[in-house]
Amino acid sequence: MRSSDGAGPQRVTDPLLSSVAALRDLSLTGLSDDEIVHAMRGVEQAARMLAAVGHRLIVEASDRSLPSHTGTGTVKRFLMQTLRLSNADAGARVAAATSLGTWHDMGGDAVEPRLPATAAAQADGDISPDHARGIAAVMKRVPGSTRDADFHAAEQILADFARTGSPDDIGKVGDAILARLDPDGQLTDDRDRQRMRGIAIGRQRADGMSPVSGELTPTLRALLDPVVAKLGRPGMNNPDDPDSPCGNDESVDRDVLAAAARRDVRTAAQRTHDAVLALLTPDVSPDALGGHRGLPVSTILTMSVADVERAAGVATTATGGTVPLPEALKLAERSTPFLMVFNHDGLPLHLGRTKRLATSDQRMALIAAVRGCSRPGCDAPAALCAVHHVTEWGKGGPTDIGNETLACDRCHAMIHDGPGGWKTVVLGPDSKHPGRTAWIAPPHIDPSRTPTINHRHHPGELLAEALARIHAHKDLERAQHHEWLQQLRQSSDDAA
Numbered sequence: 001m002r003s004s005d006g007a008g009p010q011r012v013t014d015p016l017l018s019s020v021a022a023l024r025d026l027s028l029t030g031l032s033d034d035e036i037v038h039a040m041r042g043v044e045q046a047a048r049m050l051a052a053v054g055h056r057l058i059v060e061a062s063d064r065s066l067p068s069h070t071g072t073g074t075v076k077r078f079l080m081q082t083l084r085l086s087n088a089d090a091g092a093r094v095a096a097a098t099s100l101g102t103w104h105d106m107g108g109d110a111v112e113p114r115l116p117a118t119a120a121a122q123a124d125g126d127i128s129p130d131h132a133r134g135i136a137a138v139m140k141r142v143p144g145s146t147r148d149a150d151f152h153a154a155e156q157i158l159a160d161f162a163r164t165g166s167p168d169d170i171g172k173v174g175d176a177i178l179a180r181l182d183p184d185g186q187l188t189d190d191r192d193r194q195r196m197r198g199i200a201i202g203r204q205r206a207d208g209m210s211p212v213s214g215e216l217t218p219t220l221r222a223l224l225d226p227v228v229a230k231l232g233r234p235g236m237n238n239p240d241d242p243d244s245p246c247g248n249d250e251s252v253d254r255d256v257l258a259a260a261a262r263r264d265v266r267t268a269a270q271r272t273h274d275a276v277l278a279l280l281t282p283d284v285s286p287d288a289l290g291g292h293r294g295l296p297v298s299t300i301l302t303m304s305v306a307d308v309e310r311a312a313g314v315a316t317t318a319t320g321g322t323v324p325l326p327e328a329l330k331l332a333e334r335s336t337p338f339l340m341v342f343n344h345d346g347l348p349l350h351l352g353r354t355k356r357l358a359t360s361d362q363r364m365a366l367i368a369a370v371r372g373c374s375r376p377g378c379d380a381p382a383a384l385c386a387v388h389h390v391t392e393w394g395k396g397g398p399t400d401i402g403n404e405t406l407a408c409d410r411c412h413a414m415i416h417d418g419p420g421g422w423k424t425v426v427l428g429p430d431s432k433h434p435g436r437t438a439w440i441a442p443p444h445i446d447p448s449r450t451p452t453i454n455h456r457h458h459p460g461e462l463l464a465e466a467l468a469r470i471h472a473h474k475d476l477e478r479a480q481h482h483e484w485l486q487q488l489r490q491s492s493d494d495a496a
């Protein structure tokens with residue numbers, strides 16, 4: 001878009017365009033690295049805020065019936081013609097404005113956006129259209145019978161997450177929330193799941209390959225995940241690598257496996273395929289599966305006693321899945337998964353089939369308590385994590401559980417004293433989450449260096465926090481309302 005050449009009436013966007021033009025022509029060579037990062041953040045924030053301005057303009061154009069006045073008919077076609085947008089882009093903008101814009105009812109009164117927390121985050125410039133689309137996609141899957149308070153809490157959690165997290169992770173956070181919004185399977189009950197279950201192995205094609213599709217029940221998933229985590233681990237059972245350890249890794253040398261993992265270029269789907277192949281190869285039976293990262297390959301289920309008492313809610317597996325509680329209890333009855341039950345304070349009550357090895361117990365307790373990588377935003381489940389000593393053993397840190405947490409290999413490597421390194425601390429008794437491991441990001445990610453914990457594996461606590469905030473907000477509104485009434489009374493008394 002070209003700016004007008006001086007003459008003509010002043011437009012509301014003129015100052016914006018001249019600021020952008022000045023920035024466009026500014027020499028960047030004199031800026032420090034910090035200033036460049038700062039400028040990139042500023043440009044991104046401005047672009048995000050502009051997306052919110054775009055919603056307001058779409059609402060206004062629609063309220064004024066510009067599409068019908070211009071003969072374009074629909075808002076989408078109006079955008080396509082006026083702004084020369086593609087069909088897909090115009091459609092996405094209309095969808096975004098529909099859920100994030102402040103529209104008006106028949107009487108002309110403003111109606112709260114359908115996704116108010118998301119709209120607020122975008123108006124602040126904290127989240128991108130990509131984040132907002134991810135949140136809208138999750139909220140579309142919320143069952144229709146969900147209570148309003150839960151709907152708003154879920155949206156609040158997603159928007160809060162999006163303010164600091166990646167759009168790529170919103171779907172996973174959403175899955176965790178949806179599993180808890182509908183824990184008793186009112187939307188999808190066990191009968192529905194049993195009806196949906198199936199593995200279809202299609203006709204073998206001329207090239208010898210067979211397509212597979214289907215739906216796994218939570219129970220099969222919970223049993224399959226640990227096997228895939230072990231046999232399909234990078235470096236294991238790699239047919240492209242003659243030195244890759246095969247089958248049971250009980251006897252596998254750690255260094256040999258680490259070297260094989262570095263050579264491993266298979267996709268996750270290929271590794272899953274090779275894990276199933278290894279599982280079905282005659283000399284590997286599930287009984288002989290041995291250990292994975294010091295624990296037997298088995299399903300580890302974590303549940304809270306409150307959920308057991310209600311016989312509702314979900315159990316969490318070490319591989320990051322969820323199993324509806326009734327099914328988890330059935331699984332625990334007929335096989336012997338490792339079962340961890342937590343009391344109301346989150347302390348372990350029951351440690352099923354305990355091994356004597358203290359390290360194994362500690363790892364189990366960590367899996368149950370921490371559930372996955374402790375770095376904020378990381379969704380690696382416990383099965384992909386190693387035990388991390390918060391105060392390094394070399395620096396006098398004890399080997400007790402208070403000083404231990406879980407970190408996946410990738411995040412573990414990010415902790416160092418060099419530039420760009422992360423730090424970890426255990427939160428003190430006065431913190432909101434005492435005993436939890438908080439991570440301190442390097443200054444280019446978080447200039448304030450605030451210790452932050454990972455909520456990814458504890459969606460329940462995000463839900464609790466969001467509900468508390470919503471209640472606090474309601475209380476505040478009530479207090480303001482009360483104060484306003486008092487003032488009104490006062491002034492009417494004064495007038496009398």
Ligand SMILES: [Zn+2]
Nearest residue numbers: 373378408411
């Ligand atoms: Zn991680």
